[in-house]
Amino acid sequence: MSQGTRKVVDFPRREAIEEEAATWVVRRSGDEFGPEDERALAAWLATSERHRDAYQRLAAVWADAAVLEELDDLADAAEPLAPERRRSPSPGRWALAAAASVCLAIASVLWLGEAELPRAERAAAQDYVTGVGEQRTVVLADGSVLRLNTGTALSVDLSSSLRRIRLHQGEAFFEVAPDRRRPFSVESSAGSVRALGTAFSARLRGREHLEVTVEEGRVRVDPAPPEALPSGVSHAPLPEPIELSAGSAVVFVGEERKVEPVSERELSRRLSWRDGVVVFAGEPLRSVVEDVSRYTELEITIADPSIEALPIGGYFRIGEVEALLESLELVFGIEARRSDTGAIVLARAAP
Amino acid sequence: MSEIFRVFEKHRAALRRVVRRHLGSQGDPDDVLQEAFLRAYGAELKRGVEQPKAFLFQVARNTALGERRRASASPMDGSVDPESDGLSTHAVGADAADVLDGRRKLHAFTMAVLQLPPRCRRAFLLRRMEGLSYKQIANRMGISVSAAEKHVANGLLRCHDYLTERGYEPSEFGRPERPAPAGGRPRSADEA
Numbered sequence: 001m002s003q004g005t006r007k008v009v010d011f012p013r014r015e016a017i018e019e020e021a022a023t024w025v026v027r028r029s030g031d032e033f034g035p036e037d038e039r040a041l042a043a044w045l046a047t048s049e050r051h052r053d054a055y056q057r058l059a060a061v062w063a064d065a066a067v068l069e070e071l072d073d074l075a076d077a078a079e080p081l082a083p084e085r086r087r088s089p090s091p092g093r094w095a096l097a098a099a100a101s102v103c104l105a106i107a108s109v110l111w112l113g114e115a116e117l118p119r120a121e122r123a124a125a126q127d128y129v130t131g132v133g134e135q136r137t138v139v140l141a142d143g144s145v146l147r148l149n150t151g152t153a154l155s156v157d158l159s160s161s162l163r164r165i166r167l168h169q170g171e172a173f174f175e176v177a178p179d180r181r182r183p184f185s186v187e188s189s190a191g192s193v194r195a196l197g198t199a200f201s202a203r204l205r206g207r208e209h210l211e212v213t214v215e216e217g218r219v220r221v222d223p224a225p226p227e228a229l230p231s232g233v234s235h236a237p238l239p240e241p242i243e244l245s246a247g248s249a250v251v252f253v254g255e256e257r258k259v260e261p262v263s264e265r266e267l268s269r270r271l272s273w274r275d276g277v278v279v280f281a282g283e284p285l286r287s288v289v290e291d292v293s294r295y296t297e298l299e300i301t302i303a304d305p306s307i308e309a310l311p312i313g314g315y316f317r318i319g320e321v322e323a324l325l326e327s328l329e330l331v332f333g334i335e336a337r338r339s340d341t342g343a344i345v346l347a348r349a350a351p
Numbered sequence: 352m353s354e355i356f357r358v359f360e361k362h363r364a365a366l367r368r369v370v371r372r373h374l375g376s377q378g379d380p381d382d383v384l385q386e387a388f389l390r391a392y393g394a395e396l397k398r399g400v401e402q403p404k405a406f407l408f409q410v411a412r413n414t415a416l417g418e419r420r421r422a423s424a425s426p427m428d429g430s431v432d433p434e435s436d437g438l439s440t441h442a443v444g445a446d447a448a449d450v451l452d453g454r455r456k457l458h459a460f461t462m463a464v465l466q467l468p469p470r471c472r473r474a475f476l477l478r479r480m481e482g483l484s485y486k487q488i489a490n491r492m493g494i495s496v497s498a499a500e501k502h503v504a505n506g507l508l509r510c511h512d513y514l515t516e517r518g519y520e521p522s523e524f525g526r527p528e529r530p531a532p533a534g535g536r537p538r539s540a541d542e543a
Binding site: 018019022023025026027029030031032057058061062064065066067068069070071072073074075076077078137139143145175177178 | 373375386389390391392393394396397398409410412413416419420423453456457460461464476478479480481482484485500501503504505507508510511514515
């Protein structure tokens with residue numbers, strides 16, 4: 001009698017039972033596990049204690065593995081902090097002008113340099129720049145986080161007694177690390193903002209129009225500070241500074257200012273650029289065009305005055321201008337044509 | 352193998368230093384490091400990550416800063432407007448402990464999944480992370496439905512072995528029920 005003929009099926013391998021158990025657990029979780037399958041499983045479980053034990057252990061691991069769903073949410077937690085993704089070229093992405101590309105290269109070097117050499121201190125008065133359509137996250141040595149939106153230039157001056165940001169153009173969001181001994185201020189040609197332990201955004205439009213939106217904590221907003229004015233220029237007494245708390249915004253236009261409360265929804269709409277999207281909730285087409293134009297080198301014009309005030313809702317993923325134009329056409333009946341000069345011209349689509 | 356995982360293993364000490372520095376005296380650097388890894392790995396699975404090293408350092412730093420900001424935003428600080436409810440959503444105490452337990456569990460499973468062969472891992476994650484049906488997985492991967500089931504079953508078995516070798520005890524031991532429907536959050540079910 002040779003070994004080859006000996007029957008070993010009486011004592012199935014432990015691994016075989018486990019393999020079968022895993023298959024049952026996995027199949028049972030699917031949509032197509034019917035009543036016959038249930039009966040077949042019951043018969044299989046009735047085979048032995050070891051079958052039932054294997055099944056129970058694997059079913060428990062399978063149930064616990066549902067925790068992996070959270071990886072999906074965690075990926076979103078990393079998203080606003082992943083600017084390199086937006087750096088990748090994608091179809092339909094605008095061509096960057098040569099000048100913007102240079103700025104971009106500089107910004108990339110700064111950003112990567114910081115990522116690879118996480119030094120606690122960096123030189124004073126550091127410049128940060130984003131090109132059109134670019135966004136950057138910068139972490140300062142004090143732990144504050146700056147998120148630069150498209151077309152933004154600012155410089156950072158950190159010393160032992162102050163933290164001063166100069167916003168030259170564009171928009172940025174500031175998460176200020178608490179440090180009572182070193183006030184944190186953002187200065188611009190249109191006014192300055194003093195943070196009182198907080199998170200807020202500042203957007204400079206042109207030279208004289210400053211918009212400040214507060215997400216957390218409080219800030220103090222001053223109209224154009226003396227440093228921002230050419231020396232020797234005298235001016236009328238400045239209006240009093242304003243203190244803003246979370247969920248409010250102020251707009252400075254020259255010497256005029258408008259403080260407004262901002263609903264939670266409006267707040268997240270205004271700050272949605274940090275997640276790489278621009279959200280519209282019924283804004284007129286002309287401001288949608290103005291807003292989207294910040295993110296692209298493409299020139300977009302409205303040929304037909306009758307559609308300028310058309311309310312637009314929806315969201316625009318930064319970089320996907322073509323998709324936006326497509327939905328304008330599909331949803332709002334607005335046709336986007338390309339002019340001889342390459343500009344995008346919007347008009348009512350022919351019926 | 353995951354690039355993020357490779358970078359994480361290689362630069363773990365440097366990452367830990369970054370986390371410690373940005374965390375200040377708040378929180379446990381190892382918990383924060385683990386959280387940062389999971390975020391970065393989630394991002395890698397979901398959409399791919401370019402420059403994994405720079406990305407991982409950035410995520411680690413930001414996770415630490417977020418934790419520090421959250422931890423230091425207690426009313427004692429005085430810098431937070433008590434009227435603002437912006438920070439009150441970050442629960443502390445018992446909930447935080449639960450979250451931490453959940454994170455450890457997630458970390459254990461993530462490590463287990465990382466050991467799987469690539470196609471097996473893909474099928475397993477499509478099923479268990481994204482909740483696709485076997486038919487959808489089969490389509491996605493260009494294989495038959497039974498091959499998809501086989502990959503997932505093999506993944507389950509290997510995860511089980513990996514976790515058992517490390518002394519992991521399933522929390523729902525002895526509960527051979529159907530798992531929560533896709534999209535459900537078993538954690539919140541426990542808390543309810």
